[in-house]
Amino acid sequence: MSVSAPRRPVTAPDVRARKGGERLVCLTAYTAPVARIVDRHCDIVLVGDSVAMVVHGLDTTLSATLDMMILHGTAVRRGLDRALMVVDLPFGSYEESPEQAFRSAARVMAETGAGAVKLEGGAAMAETIAFLxxxxxxxxxxxxxxxxxxNALGGYKVQGRGGAAAQIKADATAVAQAGAFSVVLEKVAESLAREITAELAIPTIGIGASAACDGQVLVVDDMLGLFTEFRxxxxxxxxxxxxxxxxxxxxYAEEVRRGTFPADEHVFGGEPKAVAGGSAA
Structure with a gap:
């Protein structure tokens, strides 16, 4: 019987090469058990700063720290065999300068085994993207x-409507020219996301954008119905x-209160059972 060869790990150049090809599948993960599940189905696993909200119960992603991202990135890496692991750089860890971003990203890469990092921002972050x-x-x-x-955007509003479309397009062009291997388009007007995807030379990963994007990402706790604070x-x-x-x-609580758990099959007897052909161990 022939044995199929194991699938090799996905790399950032692999993702970039998928532009216009088979769509990329991406989900977040924050723990090793969840990483093992999503690894079987996804091309990219994102250790997102959303961990601050869905795991740590904080109000926004702004409270995520570099140590938090490294802790969860290390856990997720243990659960992956194939998918590309991308770790978010959290707020305050890269905006000050390209040098600060490099120090933060180098820690993430070295300590977690990540294959890439993700950072937010368009044209304003082009220099930093090129530096990294x-x-x-x-x-x-x-x-x-x-x-x-x-806070600067005034809430979780759809971006790129009307006159704001030109800036989003400029941001997309700037990050691609700076060397990003892919770009997430979040909550961008559908027609604009479609247009950017058609024009950009790197894959677009949509979340609240368009089915025309080269891939899609969701927060795993959202799509599984585990995070219900808002939808x-x-x-x-x-x-x-x-x-x-x-x-x-x-x-479980009802059975404990009734005294029906643990039942006989969940507890251990006082005497060891004899083993056929010899004494019990």
Missing amino acids: SGRGIPVMAHIGLTPQAV PKFVKRYAELGETADEAVAA
């Missing part, structure tokens, strides 16, 4: 709605694991 890319650090860019800048329009729930977990915990 020129020093061996693959960069995934992120434009449109950039959650780390939510953006662009999130499709593929499961309601939060409801299932609630039912399971309620059943």
